[in-house]
Amino acid sequence: MKIVILLFMLKIYNTLSKKKEKFKAICNGNINLYVCGSTVYDLCHVGHARTFVFFDIMVRYLRFIGYNVKYVRNITDIDNKILNKAKENEESVFSLTNRMILEMSYDFCNLNILSPDLEPRVTDNIKCIIDLIIILLKKKYAYLAKNGDVLFSIDSYSRYGYLSGQNLKLLKNRIRYNYSKNNFSDFVLWKRVDYGECIWNSPWGFGRPGWHIECSAISQKYLGVHYDIHGGGSDLIFPHHENEIAQSICAYNNGYVNYWMHTGLVIFDKKKISKSNGNFFNLKYILSKYSVDCLRYFLISSHYRNILYYNDDNIYNAKNSLKKIYNALYGTNYLVSTFSEDDFKIRFCQAMNDDFNIPKVISILFELVDEINIFKKKNNFLIANKLSSRLIELFSILGIRFLKLNKKINFKNNDKKYNLIKKLILKRDNARRSCNWSIADKIRNKLYSLGVVVEDSLHRSIWKIK
Ligand SMILES: [Zn+2]
Incomplete structure (x- = not known):
């Protein structure tokens, strides 16, 4: 039997239908995959390792049998946990998240997890998040609450709860009454915040995006409104993925994701x-x-x-x-x-x-x-x-x-090299912040010689191994 024949026999357990289904790609031979990435406020733990090692193997295998996989894994670099941790550490949000992203990349590289094709950060994608909220407001799936937040109205989406099997009546009893909400379970798309670090301007005033909207917006930007597989840890099924489905289906009136895959917990x-x-x-x-x-x-x-x-x-x-x-x-x-x-x-x-x-x-x-x-x-x-x-x-x-x-691999040398890379990246960030462009360029060349490519955006630098 040839590998190419095996390509048509793949079965995937779909959390949405709760059964194993024969896999059929939207576009023959190509798979678009989105996996919810880490929230970078602390070091990675064994739970992260399990999820990302599994999807790493899945991607390696799908490529092995001949699929062309486009793998997107986001980085949540703005969130209450991040804000609290930065405050606790007395450091800026940017310094904390940049440090944690470096640590995560190092750990994942050590764990032999291949980099995804794209690793977009939430703070680099605020515009597409705002655009999505505008659509939801226009279509009346979202509303502006009295406290200035923009909320998603779960009553406007009849299939809410389908993925997780949540009983909304029971849910109502669990959730504290909030006067700004039409329904107890309505969730935040845009949190109104007038002062402080990391706030963005929007048609509804300054603030920050809610957690769930980032994955709907980022996946649409890089993979389109309808794609093949969405993955994550099973702790994300509710409310995160339930809310993602509601947002994306209501905004784009399309199928969103064909197969939902979730990894089990580590106990x-x-x-x-x-x-x-x-x-x-x-x-x-x-x-x-x-x-x-x-x-x-x-x-x-x-x-x-x-x-x-x-x-x-x-x-x-x-x-x-x-x-x-x-x-x-x-x-x-x-x-x-x-x-x-x-x-x-x-x-x-x-x-x-x-x-x-x-x-x-x-x-x-x-x-x-x-x-x-x-x-x-x-x-x-x-x-x-x-x-x-x-x-x-x-x-x-x-x-x-x-x-x-393989005696050629020497971890001690790898550690030394990594520490040097880490120092150079932080030094370059500081040089860029003080507009010392010639030093920043010199360090970029040095990093390139160490096998690291640096890509600059307006507010930060993203690095990856060549
Ligand atoms: Zn997500």
């Missing part, structure tokens, strides 16, 4: 985590304790929609499984060319096509490990080498690189 048991210094959930801390391969292996050990239990036992199991694979690969030459097609590759794709059943994929890859051991015992290295090569190829789609096998 951790303090008693089962050996070191409880408060950092155990923090990605940097985990990466200092375990290898990248081990962490990725652990993160994909449970089906992406199921709960993942984060505890020492489960990480130990991941470590042990990797050890078995290392042992099988030991002594083989995995740089030889593989078979053109084989049963393992086909079964790998079949399991991935079944709503990305990665635990099943891993069990298939362990059959491959057993085969390698058998041929090694028989001293048949011609076949053992080809199978090892296949094993490395298929694990690479899961983003697992078997770093110990």
Whole structure:
């Protein structure tokens, strides 16, 4: 069976219909994907890692079977949590968010998460957010409340609650009465704020966008009004994604998203985590304790929609499984060319096509490990080498690189390089703020020589690795 045939067999569990559906792209061979990114007020934790590692694997696989994927993941760089944290730290919002974006990029890069094609920041997209609110007001799906906020009227959208299955009557009892709202559950599109940092002018006065409107506006700007897949953590189903659907469908009168995908929660048991210094959930801390391969292996050990239990036992199991694979690969030459097609590759794709059943994929890859051991015992290295090569190829789609096998990768050097990049970016930001353009240009060239491309916009610089 050819990979191209497998392309038509993909099934995805759609949170909207609550069942596995045959995947059909809007535009043949192309997939537009939007995933809600992080709110950058603190360091990333294992919950973020799970969601973004899963979508990273999904994108790698879809490209592997021949799809052309456009992947957009936003960055929420304005939000109450950010404002509060900046105040607590006595630093500007810009300094906090820029610092956290650097840390996030570093952690994700270390975790071998490929960069999305576009990573738009909310504060760079205020205009398209305002434009969307104008449409909703014009169409009477939104209204200006007495306190100056613009609110979405959930009564105006009859299918509100469909994605999450929320019972709005129960919801009403839970939500505190607010005199500015027509309905208790109406949510903010534009928050009126007259003073303070990070406010923008709008037809309704100064203020800031509400959280939900950013994803409707940004996804429409980069992927159009109707696109294939929208993903995120399951904690975003309500209210965030429910509200996104209401906003986008009411504004554009179109299908919005065909497939909604959500990753399960990560639950951790303090008693089962050996070191409880408060950092155990923090990605940097985990990466200092375990290898990248081990962490990725652990993160994909449970089906992406199921709960993942984060505890020492489960990480130990991941470590042990990797050890078995290392042992099988030991002594083989995995740089030889593989078979053109084989049963393992086909079964790998079949399991991935079944709503990305990665635990099943891993069990298939362990059959491959057993085969390698058998041929090694028989001293048949011609076949053992080809199978090892296949094993490395298929694990690479899961983003697992078997770093110990590759002596060229040196993390200490990577850390040093990163610290230098970080220093240079912050130095350049300061130079730009004091209009010292020649220094800013010199630093940009230095960064380029280190493999970092810097793109300047009016208020900030965005960097990415070449
Ligand atoms: Zn979002």
